[in-house]
Amino acid sequence: MVAFRNTDPSGRTTGLLLRCVLYCLLALGLIVADKRYDHLGQIRRFLSIVAYPVQVAVASPFAGWDWFRESVTTRDALRADKAQLEAELRLANFRLQRYEALEAESQRLRALRDNTAGIANRFVIGNIMNLDIDAFRERVVVDKGARDGVYVGQAVLDAGGIFGQVARVGELTSEVILVSDAAHAIPVQVNRNGLRTIAVGTGDMAKLKLPYLSTSADVVAGDLLVTSGLGGGFPAGYPVGTVAVVRRDPAQSLADVDVRPAAALDRAREVMFVWISEGAKPAVAAAPAAGSPAAGSPAAGSPAAPKSASPGPAAAAAAKRGAGAGAPRP
Amino acid sequence: MMRDDRVRRLPMALSALVALAFAVIPLPTAIDAFRPDFLVLVVFYWSIESPRAGGLFLAFAAGLALDVIRGVVLGQHALALTLMAAWATHLRLRLRVFSVLSQSLTIFALLTGYQFILFWVDGATGNPVTTFSRWLAPIIGGLIWPLLAGGLSRLHER
Numbered sequence: 001m002v003a004f005r006n007t008d009p010s011g012r013t014t015g016l017l018l019r020c021v022l023y024c025l026l027a028l029g030l031i032v033a034d035k036r037y038d039h040l041g042q043i044r045r046f047l048s049i050v051a052y053p054v055q056v057a058v059a060s061p062f063a064g065w066d067w068f069r070e071s072v073t074t075r076d077a078l079r080a081d082k083a084q085l086e087a088e089l090r091l092a093n094f095r096l097q098r099y100e101a102l103e104a105e106s107q108r109l110r111a112l113r114d115n116t117a118g119i120a121n122r123f124v125i126g127n128i129m130n131l132d133i134d135a136f137r138e139r140v141v142v143d144k145g146a147r148d149g150v151y152v153g154q155a156v157l158d159a160g161g162i163f164g165q166v167a168r169v170g171e172l173t174s175e176v177i178l179v180s181d182a183a184h185a186i187p188v189q190v191n192r193n194g195l196r197t198i199a200v201g202t203g204d205m206a207k208l209k210l211p212y213l214s215t216s217a218d219v220v221a222g223d224l225l226v227t228s229g230l231g232g233g234f235p236a237g238y239p240v241g242t243v244a245v246v247r248r249d250p251a252q253s254l255a256d257v258d259v260r261p262a263a264a265l266d267r268a269r270e271v272m273f274v275w276i277s278e279g280a281k282p283a284v285a286a287a288p289a290a291g292s293p294a295a296g297s298p299a300a301g302s303p304a305a306p307k308s309a310s311p312g313p314a315a316a317a318a319a320k321r322g323a324g325a326g327a328p329r330p
Numbered sequence: 331m332m333r334d335d336r337v338r339r340l341p342m343a344l345s346a347l348v349a350l351a352f353a354v355i356p357l358p359t360a361i362d363a364f365r366p367d368f369l370v371l372v373v374f375y376w377s378i379e380s381p382r383a384g385g386l387f388l389a390f391a392a393g394l395a396l397d398v399i400r401g402v403v404l405g406q407h408a409l410a411l412t413l414m415a416a417w418a419t420h421l422r423l424r425l426r427v428f429s430v431l432s433q434s435l436t437i438f439a440l441l442t443g444y445q446f447i448l449f450w451v452d453g454a455t456g457n458p459v460t461t462f463s464r465w466l467a468p469i470i471g472g473l474i475w476p477l478l479a480g481g482l483s484r485l486h487e488r
Binding site: 027043139 | 347350351354355356357359362363365381385386387389390393394395398399400401402403404405406408409412413416419420451455457459461463464
């Protein structure tokens, strides 16, 4: 039985209604100001510093446990790890041998088409903090923020491929929205034949979807999807996932395609923030938009400016328009 | 009365801080949706127990902290928590004489209202979360309310 002490016998809370209305108006004002006008960036950055100790306090026991487990690893385990890493490094180096030459060749060919898609030229590694910020959204907090130059809309990779993009930047931390978030969409390309489309998240970390492909589209299970670089938010050519299942129902006009993400969304500990080289024009500007009256001016012809690449429906819509302008309709 | 209020502020702030940490502590994905809103329950407890010491400011501040730490639009949790805490304060004299079952049911109703306002703001700002499992939290919250309220009252009566 819960016994409340009756310390307030008068039972009066003066002006409860008035204060409630005031606080609610304040909260509503905050919602509108935050949503509609982007004025609260500074306030939010300050508040995120205040929240930082709580975040660290929650995450540090887990980090401490990891550190402890690492420091009591046996010599044999370390040697096994080292052997495995050396083998991986050797394999990676073999693959890299021709990379420089291929990269240069690709740049030359792209320059011929005046189509220099964004090239990643700077990386910063961030650690994912062990926090669970929302059970219903696929987001993580990473320990790099505005102080390290992270910006909203920035692409985030892990060792396997595209991880997500920065949704919000604090002073010391930033929030990354995963490619699998239900509100996230990313312009992709089938590596085998160059077919361009959009991969959207499902809210399930093990699955993305390609909802805008017709039943006749040339896509089969096992196809590698890479970023197309359209929209300018992501660097081109990084793996997003592999097609897992293609279901074609003759009664439907669109195919139902499941994609397995390339990044280890549920296991990654470290991610990389990527800076795309300056001067790279959005690839859409040079796409063969023959029938479009705006084809003359690149600025009007590129529908998705890189700055507007905020995650969510806006980005999805922008990316959709981008693909619509550039992609050969299947 | 003033001195009594000031004495209460410490356990109030401490319990709110601990509850805030519980809101983001990582859980296995399987039981993540079952995580009760501890901070909301704590705010309800103080709204009922001593509305004059913390009252709506506590609710507003806790809501704002949730907004920042969850990374949602600023003011969402603050709005929901303020409204429901005001309602809890309004009901507190009745709540104090209720049986445990009635208290739990009332808290369940308050939590559902809280969740509904969150749901509404989510939709209004353009990123709706329509999974059914978001309505589990109020049920869990109503179930653990007797434990939490009992624990908190023992804590600050010492």
